[in-house]
């Protein structure tokens with residue numbers, strides 16, 4: 161995390177985006193390891209964006225653009241396992257994260273698409289091998305078992321599956337925390353509204369601050 | 377667009393009589409137009425871009441989920457990113473890797489600004505990497521600037537006297553102070569009086585307060601004798617006398633353009649009021665290619681314009697020409713104004729036109745989490761126009777052994793709309809969600825701005841071959857950071873790490889590499905002012921030494937740029953220049 165006002169909305173995102181389009185390998189070399197080498201990410205057209213806005217509002221079943229229904233189900237389950245519904249708030253499924261990824265993939269280059277289809281088929285293979293069922297049909301304990309393995313070296317993923325976990329997680333985080341559910345229900349973000357006055361730390365006004373406990 | 381077309385087609389040479397032509401409508405052109413038109417001078421303002429309707433185009437309050445793009449541009453459009461400025465050969469426009477893209481923008485191209493920032497394919501540059509952000513639209517870059525409104529102080533105007541490097545400005549802080557004060561009063565500036573000589577106080581409206589993590593950081597670095605003060609914003613928090621501008625309502629989305637116009641944007645703050653005087657004519661889509669020169673009188677006769685849509689070439693005449701196209705664009709126009717008398721560009725008998733390009737070092741920064749906010753309920757932490765600021769603390773009275781001049785940090789913390797830290801938290805499931813929530817109110821991050829020393833060899837020239845979409849030669853950069861900058865970079869990284877450590881921050885991350893040149897969007901110089909016409913381009917009133925009726929209204933005449941963001945100084949300096957010009961006109965000297 162490194163953000164200041166001058167760097168457009170999210171510098172990190174910009175770096176990833178650029179890497180998505182232009183001589184990715186060369187770009188990655190120049191960027192150095194660690195700058196999202198596997199978060200391969202496309203753009204979305206106006207039309208795609210409008211379509212998603214509709215999906216979000218209507219709660220309609222997905223209109224898949226790129227993924228097969230089976231791939232979609234696995235991805236949906238994967239995203240939901242990464243950010244699940246819990247007592248606190250709905251999860252990635254309700255935030256339609258898999259639809260978001262499907263739409264983005266429908267507009268990405270072949271190399272990016274292949275990263276995802278390869279990753280999903282490896283997840284499927286592992287799931288069938290171990291539990292004789294597709295990932296989407298696993299129970300909670302089985303899902304956790306696989307994800308625990310896949311996320312073992314999250315800082316420095318080695319295997320294809322480990323890398324795919326990281327790619328999926330980056331996308332899920334991005335999709336979830338920019339959704340209405342993520343911003344409002346999960347995080348309770350309070351900004352972007354008209355305020356007569358910005359109230360910061362109460363100590364600035366000479367009172368003990370109930371938020372941080374600091375004294376004036 | 378309607379208004380743009382109407383204006384552009386109705387205004388042509390002969391359709392009016394103008395005393396003064398102003399090129400560009402950003403901070404510089406806007407202030408020049410306001411000062412002259414409200415004093416009754418007949419002004420023609422030529423703007424390369426189109427008119428803007430802020431009410432429609434500033435998407436201030438839009439949520440990311442309104443579109444799935446979430447900050448990404450549509451297919452076929454993309455910004456050039458960090459590494460690409462170093463990786464690819466210029467001109468980008470001709471580079472085969474970028475061929476698939478309809479539109480290619482500088483790094484400031486986002487979903488909010490993409491219709492304002494120029495297409496690099498139409499506006500290429502050559503030479504060394506330079507992340508040059510240009511906005512061709514009424515108001516220029518002031519439509520989405522960062523609002524950091526800082527004054528230069530005695531340390532900037534008399535930098536050479538302080539450390540012996542290069543030369544002083546030919547003027548002092550006392551010369552400009554009254555104009556900074558007037559700019560504060562006219563446009564509104566929010567801040568706190570601190571009595572710091574490295575960044576003089578202004579006439580401030582209500583400040584942006586500090587939030588909890590920031591108060592903690594402030595108290596911690598006070599132990600190091602450093603200040604952390606509310607950011608100074610070019611935003612009216614108490615209101616100004618203007619029918620076009622409301623006061624700030626703390627939405628914190630000003631970088632997309634503030635639809636209340638509480639933030640300073642040149643169109644609503646300067647150009648519309650100037651137009652209301654009845655003395656200002658604005659002609660959009662008017663690309664100025666050169667200043668016309670009259671050999672007989674040794675004066676400028678007007679400017680040549682290429683219409684951005686029809687491509688008609690027109691010569692507009694006036695008694696005075698004011699360039700405010702942005703430091704580098706104004707210099708480009710002068711370099712391209714070649715005559716027998718000035719074969720290397722108008723006003724370039726010294727040969728230093730294009731030299732001494734400077735800006736700020738950016739990229740060094742640090743972040744971490746302030747423990748007192750971990751696990752507490754979220755608060756509204758970003759509903760204000762700017763984050764706080766650590767003023768320069770190097771080479772004020774002491775002398776750093778490794779480098780001269782200094783740097784400052786800007787940045788703050790607390791709850792933001794997007795929890796960027798979520799990308800750093802490992803794991804999955806409810807535990808992951810919970811940890812994101814726990815850290816959500818606690819982050820703090822700051823980024824530095826350091827002075828790049830003005831050096832003669834850091835310069836721009838006209839490229840002998842490559843031309844822009846209108847056939848005008850493009851700029852070739854020859855600009856590099858030097859030894860002083862690299863030493864400063866090391867110290868910036870060490871100091872931000874130390875400050876975060878003293879603040880007890882957890883998970884401290886420090887970014888030690890500078891961003892590519894140009895990233896600061898604070899370009900200054902290339903037509904520096906001075907007493908001696910042999911070593912400078914303009915006199916101390918920003919008027920060409922060589923040609924007495926051409927003025928520069930932007931940052932091109934600036935001698936050195938300190939650590940402070942540039943715009944407030946552009947506005948103050950331009951006001952000062954216009955006062956001088958009005959006197960000259962009154963005396964009949966022009």
Ligand SMILES: Cc1cc2nc3c(=O)[nH]c(=O)nc-3n(C[C@H](O)[C@H](O)[C@H](O)COP(=O)(O)OP(=O)(O)OC[C@H]3O[C@@H](n4cnc5c(N)ncnc54)[C@H](O)[C@@H]3O)c2cc1C
Pocket residue numbers: 166399400401402403404405406422423424425484509510511512513514515516517518520521522523524525526662663664665700701702703705709897898930931941942943944946
């Ligand atoms: C994202 C961002 C953040 C920023 N943050 C800050 C900040 O916090 N503080 C700060 O002080 N500054 C900041 N800046 C910089 C600030 O915007 C500039 O300093 C300021 O706008 C410069 O004013 P100007 O009039 O010189 O140039 P501009 O605002 O660039 O205006 C130049 C105008 O001239 C026109 N023009 C160019 N060439 C021609 C031509 N040939 N013919 C006719 N017209 C022409 C352009 O179309 C444009 O409208 C920021 C900029 C950006 C983009």
Ligand code: SF4
Pocket residue numbers: 436611623624625626627628629630631633634635636637638639759760761
């Ligand atoms: S914080 Fe103030 S200046 Fe910024 S967008 Fe909101 S009202 Fe405008």
